[in-house]
Every structure is written in structure tokens, then in C-alpha cells.
Amino acid sequence: LKRAEKQAADVMLENPEYVASNTIVELSSVSGCSETTWFRLAKRLGYSGFHEMKADMSQYLRNQENSDEQSGFYDNIDENSTTSEVAAVVFESSIAALRDTLALIDEKQYTQAVDAISSAKKIVLCGVGDAYAVVKSAYQKLFLAGFNVYESSDQDLQLLSISHLEKGDVVIAFSYSGKTKNIV
Incomplete structure (x- = not known):
């Protein structure tokens, strides 16, 4: 900026x-x-x-207020909570996060992304640190679905694989913070 x-x-x-x-x-x-x-x-x-x-x-901001009121992000768990209570709170928090994410999806952009991925000749997945676990999971799912997909935990190899992409190929970058310099 x-x-x-x-x-x-x-x-x-x-x-x-x-x-x-x-x-x-x-x-x-x-x-x-x-x-x-x-x-x-x-x-x-x-x-x-x-x-x-x-x-x-x-x-x-309205969504945040509603989310805070609904989920409480583990506020209901303390040292006296039973394992069943802990499981219920964790599941409800995960469900709330999925609902919030679904509410943020722009249908047009989502459709464009699905179309680009489904028609890509090659897909490169990039991520480092904790986000690499998500990269590996996405790789397995896309590979099993029959896509020509590449991933590596090595950042230099990620960049090298991107340099070989052609028009119509896709890069999917994963970052928890959105600030990881190499991914951005």
C-alpha cells in the first residue's frame, strides 16, 4: 500500500x-x-x-457479534467439564466456523475457482509451516480424484514448479495468516 x-x-x-x-x-x-x-x-x-x-x-462486524454470542469459542469448557461436554463444545465451534465460512463465500468467485481447478492441466499447491498439512491433505484428495497435482514442502521447489506452469494451469496457495511472505 x-x-x-x-x-x-x-x-x-x-x-x-x-x-x-x-x-x-x-x-x-x-x-x-x-x-x-x-x-x-x-x-x-x-x-x-x-x-x-x-x-x-x-x-x-454483525457476523462477528452473532458468532461471539453463539459460539463463545470454548468459553463453556473448564476443569470441571466432562469429556462429553468438551467434545460437544469443540464440535459446535467447528460447525459455527464452517457456517461462518459458508456465509462469506462469493458464489461467482467460488464457481470461477471450481471451473479453473476442474479444467486445469496442472495444479500446484503451495504452503509452508502449519499450512503445509492442509497442502498435503488437498494433494491427496485431488490426486485421488485424478488431477495432475504437484506439492512440495520445499519453497524453492514450489517456485520452480510454478515457473513451469502454462495458461490454464492453477496455483492454490494456503496460509493461515495470509502474511507468509513466500506464499504471498
Whole structure:
């Protein structure tokens, strides 16, 4: 991000509720960034404009509130919990995470991804650290389904395999944080 966009993004990360509930004019005044900077930040993040970003942020915050109220992320477990109670809380938390993920899926983008994967001549899976376990699981599933798929835990080999891809091939990158430099 450019300096001004980073400044606006920092405001957004530090106080998402304020961003979701105020106008672009108010945000510009408080953040010290121009209205154009806020609009450019929204575009850089993949939105059609500021209003779409603000609506998405509002929806995200509502989902977070509902999720916090519903799941409590293991709040119901303590040293007196039975094994059955622990299992029930863990399962409910996993189910809530799946529901939240399903609610975030953009059907058009999902369909495009499925089409790209199903028509790819070659698929390369990339991930490091803890995310590599997910890479290995995806590899096994795709390989068993008959896809021409490649994976390696070695980052250099991942890059080398990507360099041999052609139009229509697919790279799927896995990252828990979304910040792993080599994956990004």
C-alpha cells in the first residue's frame, strides 16, 4: 500500500466500528487521509468503491457479534467439564466456523475457482509451516480424484514448479495468516 493508503488501513484495523458507521468525509477528517485515499484503498482491496467496503465491514462486524454470542469459542469448557461436554463444545465451534465460512463465500468467485481447478492441466499447491498439512491433505484428495497435482514442502521447489506452469494451469496457495511472505 502507498503511505496514505496504509494510514487509512491502519485506522480501519484499529477501529473498524468507526469506519463502518461513519461517512467517507468524517473518516477523511479523522484519519488525515483524503476521500480519494479511502476510495483507492477500497479499490485496492477489491471493492467497487468505498460504500461496498463499508457495507462489507458492517456485515463482517454483525457476523462477528452473532458468532461471539453463539459460539463463545470454548468459553463453556473448564476443569470441571466432562469429556462429553468438551467434545460437544469443540464440535459446535467447528460447525459455527464452517457456517461462518459458508456465509462469506462469493458464489461467482467460488464457481470461477471450481471451473479453473476442474479444467486445469496442472495444479500446484503451495504452503509452508502449519499450512503445509492442509497442502498435503488437498494433494491427496485431488490426486485421488485424478488431477495432475504437484506439492512440495520445499519453497524453492514450489517456485520452480510454478515457473513451469502454462495458461490454464492453477496455483492454490494456503496460509493461515495470509502474511507468509513466500506464499504471498
